[in-house]
Amino acid sequence: TMTGSRSPLHISRKNGRVGRTVMIVKRYFGVAVSTVYDNEVRTLLRKREGVGNAITLAGLLVFAIYFYDRFKDFLEFPGFFLDFIPILVVGLALYLSVVSLGLVPALGAFSHDGKSAWVYRVVPVAERDIVNGKALAVLLMLPFVIVCVAIPIPLVSGLTPVAMLFTSIGAAVMFxxxxxxxxxxxARRPNYDESSGNAPDVMTMYTFMLLTLFMSTVLLLPPLIIAFSDKFLGFLALVMSLDLALLVFYLGTRGAAKGLSRLEVYS
Structure with a gap:
């Protein structure tokens, strides 16, 4: 039955309680979006990906601290390039965290439904609500990336509080x-092949990793260059990049909803 399947729209609660974030999503996005969001978050926890995400964040923090400690002696020498070493450390850590906690879960947001994806065709829920619920579940990791990567790593690297603000907004842009x-x-090209674990293929993964790197460079490099000469103008440029990132996110969810409406699924 539908209620007995591993449905992306089915919620099975043991205690009947819902999380605080679910109530927030329900208030601002509606019941349908909050239902999908709740199920997605619970699915991630049930698959123990929460523990893996925590290990990833801790590993990135340890890596950045080790990297900076290893090369901090070079910072004592004069040179224009040496000023970029802390920025490179932060940028690399942010990129790895965004790929592992944002890009990969987003690529697999529909693939992990597997054979239960037929439910999309029989429930009275709009495709945009399904997409929004899944996208918001992925965005749940953004605050953790900011708190565990974007703030402490610049602090360890000896950057200023202004730089921490830049890295926090930059993390949001990338994510x-x-x-x-x-x-x-x-949503347009889900992988329902359970023999591969419903994971995106290697070429797709590498292609979108490079695309993420390209977008991050295009969106963040100009504000960074401007900030070296004028911090205020650099901040304004960064806010503009954040607006562009929000536009990419909005267009991506709209395109995903259209792709989902045209998708053929079989039970």
Whole structure:
């Protein structure tokens, strides 16, 4: 039956309680979106991906601290390039965290439904609500990326509080754009082959990793260059990049909804 399947729209609660974030999503996005969001979050926890995400964040933090400690002696020498070493450390850590916690889950947001994806065709829920619920579940990791990567790593690297603000907004720019393109492709080209674990193929993964790197460079490099000469103008440019990232996320979810409406699924 529908209620007995591993449905992306079915929620099975043991205690009948819902999380605080579910109530927030329900208030601002409606019951349908909050239902999908709740199920997606519970699915991630049931698959123990929450533990894996925590290990990923901790590993990135340890890596950045080790990398900076290993090369901090070079910072004592004069040179224009040496000023970029802390920025490179932060940028690399943010990129790895965005790929592992944002891009990869977005690409697999529809694939992990597997054979239960037929439910999309029999429930009275709009495709945009399904997409929004899944996208918001992926975005749940953004605050953790900011708190565990974007703030402490610049602090350890000796950057200023202004730089921490830049890295926090930069993390949001990278995460939103990566989630947007990931959810778009994940809805249009889901992998329902359970023999491969419903995971995206290697070529798709590498292609979108490079695309994420390209988008991050295009969106964040100009504000960074401007900030070296004028911090205020650099901040304004960064806010503009955030607006562009939100646009990518919005267009990605809209494209995902259209792709989902045209998708043929079989039970």
């Amino acid at each position: 939103l754009s990566a989630t947007g393109v990931g959810i778009w492709h994940g």
